[in-house]
Amino acid sequence: MENKSTKYMNPYLAGVLLGIVLLAAFFFAGRGLGASGAVKDTIATCVITVAPTHAENSSFFGKYTKKKESPMKAWLVYEMLGVLLGAIISGAIAGRFKLKIEHSPKISSRTRLIAAVAGGMLFGIGSQLGRGCTSGAALSGMASLSTAGFVSMLSIFGTAYIFAYIFRKLWI
Amino acid sequence: MGPLITQDIIGGQWNFVIAFIIGIGFGFVLEQAGFSSSRKLAGVFYGYDFVVLRVFFVAAITATVGLLFFSYFDWIDLSLIYVNPIFLKSAIVGGVIMGLGFIIGGFCPGTSVCASAIGKIDAMFFLGGIFIGILLYGESFSLFKDLYYDKVPVDKMVFDALGISQGTFVLILILIALAAFYVTSLIEKKVDKVEY
Amino acid sequence: MNIKYVISASLLVLLGVILAFLPEKSHTTEIGPDKLLSELNDETRFVSTDKVADNIINGVPSVQLIDVRPAEEYNKFSLPDAINIPLDSLLLPDWQAYIDQEGIKTIFYSNGTVYASQAWMLSRRLGFSNLFIMKGGLNRWIETIMQAKEPDQTASSTEIALYEFRKAAGQFFGGGTQVAGSSTNTKKKKKVVKKRKRKAAAEGGCG
Numbered sequence: 001m002e003n004k005s006t007k008y009m010n011p012y013l014a015g016v017l018l019g020i021v022l023l024a025a026f027f028f029a030g031r032g033l034g035a036s037g038a039v040k041d042t043i044a045t046c047v048i049t050v051a052p053t054h055a056e057n058s059s060f061f062g063k064y065t066k067k068k069e070s071p072m073k074a075w076l077v078y079e080m081l082g083v084l085l086g087a088i089i090s091g092a093i094a095g096r097f098k099l100k101i102e103h104s105p106k107i108s109s110r111t112r113l114i115a116a117v118a119g120g121m122l123f124g125i126g127s128q129l130g131r132g133c134t135s136g137a138a139l140s141g142m143a144s145l146s147t148a149g150f151v152s153m154l155s156i157f158g159t160a161y162i163f164a165y166i167f168r169k170l171w172i
Numbered sequence: 173m174g175p176l177i178t179q180d181i182i183g184g185q186w187n188f189v190i191a192f193i194i195g196i197g198f199g200f201v202l203e204q205a206g207f208s209s210s211r212k213l214a215g216v217f218y219g220y221d222f223v224v225l226r227v228f229f230v231a232a233i234t235a236t237v238g239l240l241f242f243s244y245f246d247w248i249d250l251s252l253i254y255v256n257p258i259f260l261k262s263a264i265v266g267g268v269i270m271g272l273g274f275i276i277g278g279f280c281p282g283t284s285v286c287a288s289a290i291g292k293i294d295a296m297f298f299l300g301g302i303f304i305g306i307l308l309y310g311e312s313f314s315l316f317k318d319l320y321y322d323k324v325p326v327d328k329m330v331f332d333a334l335g336i337s338q339g340t341f342v343l344i345l346i347l348i349a350l351a352a353f354y355v356t357s358l359i360e361k362k363v364d365k366v367e368y
Numbered sequence: 369m370n371i372k373y374v375i376s377a378s379l380l381v382l383l384g385v386i387l388a389f390l391p392e393k394s395h396t397t398e399i400g401p402d403k404l405l406s407e408l409n410d411e412t413r414f415v416s417t418d419k420v421a422d423n424i425i426n427g428v429p430s431v432q433l434i435d436v437r438p439a440e441e442y443n444k445f446s447l448p449d450a451i452n453i454p455l456d457s458l459l460l461p462d463w464q465a466y467i468d469q470e471g472i473k474t475i476f477y478s479n480g481t482v483y484a485s486q487a488w489m490l491s492r493r494l495g496f497s498n499l500f501i502m503k504g505g506l507n508r509w510i511e512t513i514m515q516a517k518e519p520d521q522t523a524s525s526t527e528i529a530l531y532e533f534r535k536a537a538g539q540f541f542g543g544g545t546q547v548a549g550s551s552t553n554t555k556k557k558k559k560v561v562k563k564r565k566r567k568a569a570a571e572g573g574c575g
Contacts, residue, residue: 008212011226012353012376014205018227019234021197026239027247028182028190030175031254033198035282036302043306060313078188082195083282084289089196090203091290099291102210116210116294117301119277120284122269124305127281129316130266131256134280135198137263139228141256143235145338147330148256148263155267160275164217167275171214172366237383244390251495343384350377 007094022143029075032140036127038080076136106169115170130155175252199286208287210278210294211366217275219363222356229349236342260324262316277301404492413488414503415475417512418530421537424448431473433502434466436487447477447509448541455483458490468496477502477509513537 009017025033048055055061091097103112127133130152132141138156141149176182182190205227206212215221242248274280279287279298287295309316327333331341407413423431424447433450435442442452453463455478467474474491476484476499484501491499502509516534519527 008206008223009201009204011205011223012230012373014201014223015227015230016234018198018201018205018231019238021194021201022231022235023238023242024197025194026175026235026253027242028176028194029187030252032235033194033282035280035285036306039281039299039302040306043303043310047307047310058310058313059317060310075187075191078191079195079198080285082192082197083199083202083285084195085192086196086199086201087203087208087286087289088199090200091208094204096203096208096290099293101293103294104211112294113297116277116279116297117304119273119275119279120298120301120303121305121308122273122301123277123279123281123298124273124302124307125309126266126269126271126273126305127302128266128306128309129262129320130270131259131263133270133282134274135282137256137266139232142232143239144253144255145236145330145341146256146258147326147328147333148258150330151258151260151263152267152270155264156271156274159268159271160217163272163275168218170276171211171278172218172220233380237380237387240387240390241383252497337388339384339388339390343381343388346380346384350380353377 007096019143022140025079025140026144031075032136032143033079034076034132034136034140035080035083036124036133037074037136038076039124040128041074041077104169104171106172112170115167175248198282199289202283202286203290207283208290208292208295210287210292213280213283214275214278215366218366219356219359220366222360225356226353229352233342233346233349236345240338240342255328258326258328259320259322260326261322262320265319273305404489407492408489413500415500416503417509418533418537420447420475420477420502420509421513421541422533425537425540430471431475432466432469434474434476434487436476436478436483441479445506447506450477453487455487458487459494464494464496467491467499468494469498471498473498473500475500475502478505480505480507513541 008014022033025031044055044061047058047061101109101112103109107115123133127137130137131148132138132152134153134156138149138153142153143149202208206223207227212221213224216224239248239250239253243250270280277284277298279295281299281302284295284298284302288299313320329338331338334341336344420433424433433447435446435450435452436455436458437452438454439452442450442454446452451466453466457463458467474496476487476491478484478487481501481504484505488499488501504511513534516531516538519531523531
């Protein structure tokens with residue numbers, strides 16, 4: 001256990017570094033970090049390509065079709081490509097590359113994957129409704145001292161704590 | 173000075189290059205901190221690993237303190253920083269849905285990308301779930317529309333909403349964070365370690 | 369407890385205390401007078417009538433025109449697709465949603481530049497961004513677009529190209545150099561399209 005946790009960076013140090021990255025994002029681009037927005041842009045691009053008329057008529061995707069530039073050009077998409085590369089670099093340095101399904105010994109891999117998809121779907125819907133996910137709404141929102149950031153953070157983590165007991169089997 | 177791109181001090185064409193570089197930093201730190209493991213992330217809810225709380229809180233405070241000092245030295249113009257708009261109801265409902273997603277799925281969008289990058293199959297499924305979720309949301313946007321735009325008048329900045337000064341708020345935030353770090357370190361010692 | 373943590377924690381508290389006692393730098397969205405002053409000396413807030421005409425003709429969606437003149441004047445004549453927000457009601461919350469759209473270029477115009485400038489300044493003070501003023505206002509609009517003057521034979525090719533554009537634009541807006549000077553014609557093709565645009569929500573996603 002002990003050597004396993006030392007493989008990861010000290011969480012406080014990681015926090016400071018992440019804070020500096022966030023600060024850099026504010027300093028250069030005037031905006032925080034984000035993740036779910038990139039997925040949304042990717043989806044909008046897909047929908048527009050696959051079913052342009054449908055996208056035009058949709059109140060959600062419609063606003064993307066009006067912009068001249070493809071939504072794929074959005075900031076967050078590039079940022080997420082960076083995240084992918086950054087994580088690969090870090091994984092390579094730490095030797096953590098391994099295809100695996102991580103789950104509690106009490107559940108099967110299949111259960112874990114179903115839960116993962118379900119969780120992802122909820123996150124997808126919630127992040128749109130809440131105008132951002134943990135990184136965009138909660139973390140960046142808190143850093144810019146916006147009310148929205150704190151409301152999102154409390155709401156996300158509060159709910160997770162409330163339901164933690166019900167879903168404990170998934171994790172411990 | 174900053175924000176450099178918003179003020180055209182650095183040309184707009186650099187925007188995406190910088191986004192990419194910042195993304196690399198983001199992904200690297202997340203992975204280094206262990207956010208690529210769903211069971212490590214979930215630890216915060218069961219008391220066996222508080223890495224999420226530590227990284228999250230320290231990062232937010234570092235960035236806030238940095239922003240305020242930058243602003244004090246006139247290195248950055250805070251009025252040009254994007255501040256998330258507050259739509260109280262949709263933020264709470266969205267947060268509740270995301271909270272459920274977090275405890276069931278074990279990731280959030282950023283960390284799932286990170287975990288997918290180092291080969292976690294569950295993270296890839298989670299990412300797929302996000303796609304489906306957003307697509308569903310997009311297709312049924314009319315259902316959510318009223319809630320999404322429902323605006324309860326609340327101050328945009330949290331210290332205004334609480335009626336205290338900005339500096340005082342940050343100081344209180346720091347004290348809360350330090351107390352949380354201390355308490356959670358005690359809890360962590362008591363709770364049985366979980367092997368993951 | 370680890371001494372490292374004690375030191376970093378104390379340092380953090382110290383920074384917090386400093387912040388708490390520093391004189392407040394406005395983190396609110398309202399911008400300071402000095403900043404406003406420096407922006408006032410900056411000409412980039414002006415958009416030429418040619419640019420505005422070009423935007424309208426090409427139907428650029430990320431631009432909105434706001435007519436700050438009183439409603440009567442707006443009803444008599446306005447630019448296509450312009451929204452009427454008289455200066456005295458600019459600060460009403462109903463209208464702020466229109467102006468507070470970072471993703472959309474908001475161009476104010478009035479007859480001259482004075483009222484549009486006031487609207488610009490008021491909105492800027494509120495911290496809204498991406499705001500512009502149509503330089504010279506409608507007077508310049510009529511002068512340049514509706515009644516474009518043919519340049520001299522000796523004029524440079526860019527001047528001639530500009531004239532060609534203005535002539536075409538003038539025809540597009542139903543005025544035009546063909547029927548030179550009859551300002552009544554300019555009213556003919558007025559489109560009083562009141563575009564009730566979407567609510568002003570900065571689109572979420574992350575960040």
